Amino acid sequence: MAARGGRAVAARDNGPQRTVVATGDGLTMQRIPARIGDLLAAVETPALVLDLDVFEHNLDLMANVVRGSGLALRPHAKAHKSPDIAKAQLARGAVGICCQKVDEAAVFVAAGIADVLVTNEIVAPAKIARLARLAQTATVGVLVDDVRVVADLSAAAVQAGGTLHAYVEIDVGSHRCGVAPGEPALALARAIVGSRGLRFRGLHAYHGAAQHLRAPQERRAAIGEASRLAGRTRVLIEAAGIPCPVITGAGTGTWQCERDSHVYTELQPGSYVFMDADYGRNALAPDEHAFEQSLYVLATVMSTPTLERAVVDAGLKALAFDSGPPLVHVARGLTYVKGSDEHGVLDVDPAQAQPQLGERVWLIPGHCDPTVNLYDWIVGMRGERVECVWPVAARGAVG
């Protein structure tokens, strides 16, 4: 009954293409929905499909523009949870990656990623201990917004015999975690500097709420204020004799604003590799670079009960709905109007061709990050052919 010990075994399903990985605990990794060389028609649905040409365009665009700016690029791996994608980012010059959870960081360090910043507060003693052990083999950073955690981080780092890089998180407008800019940040920096096993690296100044402000001038105004607060805090810290080399932050919606700020030194965009329907609703200024949609949920029409309605096999467990339903790519009169657990109901424009039973439908997820987290595999396609199948290795790494 209980799950323990987990000696894992692998077995082939009856079908030639299907690998089932079952563990001694009764756990089953889900079937790989395609294999290398498959044509599109052989990909089973729902599947998380990546258009590799577009994906590489996005990777290259971000890498090239940031390299030209002189800032560091540390992409956020919470979006993709994939060591394969992290390595593609590092190969293009990224200085490291960001994660949100210790369990995510463990997956990436185990995969050989040498520099991981956990852009989050870690307070549970067991997690702090695991984080400190990761710093035995990689450069590991973590955020702090409460002085009571500094001693725990320090003790764990000393016990593990390594050094944790510590960043003070300041609230620059998102009103989530973070101390207020200014004196509270200086007080925390002092506490870190005075603690064995910790190395103060700078400020985390991420403005999450600004990422989806629709108008470019709203985003620029929000990051202008964030930059002012972060810059003022750095001056205060450095005036106290504490070097503050890094100001890190930014996301896919605002990264050009931080890049131009003369304050931020490091950018953390994540979604740009994939994009999603919600980012697609941001209006762009003429000087803003546009990333293209590379990520889809491939679905199949499983029922055509009326001329006005078709049903696909991808619902709440195949797509995240926090930012609204998916869009239908090349819609031809199809609108995804309602998701239930395992179904998606499409409205069909009667003036256009009725979708056929078994037909494939490409869906653009409303929100890429939590959608990726629903899948074990990313199917990478080059044109009509499967070129790679990448494990979403940090899927479900919530701890």
Place this chain on the structure above:
Amino acid sequence: MAARGGRAVAARDNGPQRTVVATGDGLTMQRIPARIGDLLAAVETPALVLDLDVFEHNLDLMANVVRGSGLALRPHAKAHKSPDIAKAQLARGAVGICCQKVDEAAVFVAAGIADVLVTNEIVAPAKIARLARLAQTATVGVLVDDVRVVADLSAAAVQAGGTLHAYVEIDVGSHRCGVAPGEPALALARAIVGSRGLRFRGLHAYHGAAQHLRAPQERRAAIGEASRLAGRTRVLIEAAGIPCPVITGAGTGTWQCERDSHVYTELQPGSYVFMDADYGRNALAPDEHAFEQSLYVLATVMSTPTLERAVVDAGLKALAFDSGPPLVHVARGLTYVKGSDEHGVLDVDPAQAQPQLGERVWLIPGHCDPTVNLYDWIVGMRGERVECVWPVAARGAVG
């Protein structure tokens, strides 16, 4: 780079309680967040936690009431995705289980469940073939709402040397899948009866949209109409000389209405084992049985940046938000107001005690089914102690 073959290995983490299961593909099953005998304080968060006393109360209540009615109980396993829970339901008299996906059915058949009804249309040839192979070792049912699929199902069943139980899905008000009641259903029943390898069992008449109608009289009216449509269709089919022994449907919101219908013969509730915030918003009539909340996401306060705000470590990847944010159990002035990928922001009533850093918060998911699908493990607690850790074996079984 690509995932293939999947020879899996298991490794122990440094901590004594933690099992990491890694596959040769680079996949990692997530850490088990607790082990048997642990006290609550040792459970790592976010964790999906089941109050076993309440859970068993829910199991018993449904089993006893349905047994007394003379109807069959076939609980829906899409809610829990757990063979352990399915076995607990069968032990209390359930005739079998429902699934929504072939991959789910494969997990349950592999776990020894002998009777599985896939309450969904299956159209992809590879999936139909796998479904037919499952019928070699279990009683396997499937829905049909399109005559073009009947021949494929028949051919696959014949090739696998078994029999698939086929049910005609009729649309009784949800306007999702299903043919119209009456003549279209009769036509499909005739096609099934005339097909080798298929056994016509009856009608699937599930009214999903009725489950969350808030007023009991609304739910009763909706199921009254569904019953009328299903009963009329059965009369038509039997008048044509085709036995139609089963009318199956119902969910946690309406099951007493179907039970009292004199039409339905089998009930399929799923969420009753757990319950959630959305079901909690249904008003109950005096004669309706109340199930209790047994499922929680256990979270930890990771930041207390202001007196009016606390942040927990459970966001969009730890909770489904399609039915709204979670509720805080025993709220003491806490309201979960905003989820982002890995954070939950709580409003704090300043008139009550400020939550402490590291404090545990029990969250009632907005929607239980897609929340369970985010986790690899269900931690079963008896009082303050972990009694079992069940794998969510069909987690991610989208295909």
